[in-house]
Amino acid sequence: QVSSGDSSVVIDKKKDRRIRPSVVVAALRAAQQREPKFKHEAFIESLALAYDFVIASKSMRPGAAVKLLDVYNVLTIMPGSAREYTRPEFARDIYLLDQSGHVTTKKGRKMSLPASALTRSGGVLRTVTRNGQAKDYAGISFEEPGA
Known part of the structure; x- marks a missing residue:
């Protein structure tokens, strides 16, 4: 989720101010590879x-x-x-x-x-x-x- 008000992205409910596309892609890829904490x-x-x-x-x-x-x-x-x-x-x-x-x-x-x-x-x-x-x-x- 992009938060345009403060130039950040929110991934798994954690705000990250590193908005460079390559960094965002790497963070999304890492989040996708992690096993979800799901009951x-x-x-x-x-x-x-x-x-x-x-x-x-x-x-x-x-x-x-x-x-x-x-x-x-x-x-x-x-x-x-x-x-x-x-x-x-x-x-x-x-x-x-x-x-x-x-x-x-x-x-x-x-x-x-x-x-x-x-x-x-x-x-x-x-x-x-x-x-x-x-x-x-x-x-x-x-x-x-x-x-």
């Missing part, structure tokens, strides 16, 4: 709870795909929390969870990240993969065990 289990449980709230508030059937942005809005409902946990950070966390293969909650519910028609209705989250490709996410669903 898959806690994140998928939070997603499942937020998903349940979205399903209930829209009177949808359990297992239906909902927009990831609706889930993000539930997770950031507290004032200022969307500023602290941005959409790009949420997209990155979804990508990390997707890549981890950890798709089952403690209660045995299986998460899926369908794109389908949700990508056409706007609200797509985009992140960059480890190999530099763009990856889009639009929806999420949780299937009950045995369903």
